[in-house]
Amino acid sequence: MTGAGDAVFRPVRAGNAFEETVERLLQAIRLGVVGAGERLPPERELAERLGISRVTLREALRALADAHYVESRRGRYGGTFVMATLPEPVTGDRRPELEDTLSLRYVLETGAAELAAGQALKPAAREHLTATLADASAASLGDYRTRDSRLHLAIAEVTGSASLTSAVADVRMRVNRLLDEIPLLEPNLDHSNTQHEAVVNAILTGNAQAARQAMAEHLDGTASLLRAFLT
Incomplete structure (x- = not known):
């Protein structure tokens, strides 16, 4: 994943790592860098690219799962996937x-x-x-x-x-x-x-x-x- 992926999955600042990670992941989803139904990069790779611990990454992914943006799947072809149907966007330009x-x-x-x-x-x-x-x-x-x-x-x-x-x-x-x-x-x-x-x-x-x-x-x-x- 290059280009837009590199722009979105760049290192976050240490002071608000969790909050910025949530922001970056949602940007990737909303911009179509990772499309509906597609799998996010593996945790190890994503944590390295964002410059965060895997604990922080998992907290962010869990928050997005609770908000119905992603889901975790187990097994050989498992991982974290963007939901096929995403929450309705907030109406209007906020x-x-x-x-x-x-x-x-x-x-x-x-x-x-x-x-x-x-x-x-x-x-x-x-x-x-x-x-x-x-x-x-x-x-x-x-x-x-x-x-x-x-x-x-x-x-x-x-x-x-x-x-x-x-x-x-x-x-x-x-x-x-x-x-x-x-x-x-x-x-x-x-x-x-x-x-x-x-x-x-x-x-x-x-x-x-x-x-x-x-x-x-x-x-x-x-x-x-x-x-x-x-x-």
């Missing part, structure tokens, strides 16, 4: 709305994390952050997005800027409407919790640059999944 939302979110939330880390946080603010982080980490699938939203709002709140908090709340509503259209993927939630911890730790230790970078990486992972399923 790219303008999606990219506008993601751009605004990136500016607001990386800025909020950086600003929060630059504050001399009072004990109540520090407790607010740690409590909302713990709530998000302990969330079930059913209430994850609510608690995740609450943590992102808490980061804005501790900056002390009511206008910034209001803006983050508005963009989070837009993001959540988009997230409601894609499946919840447990590996992504585990990864998000790790990234949340990095953001909050950077804020609590007053490392503004690290807070901004950690938030940027976190947002990039969500953006990869939204682009994968909605465009």
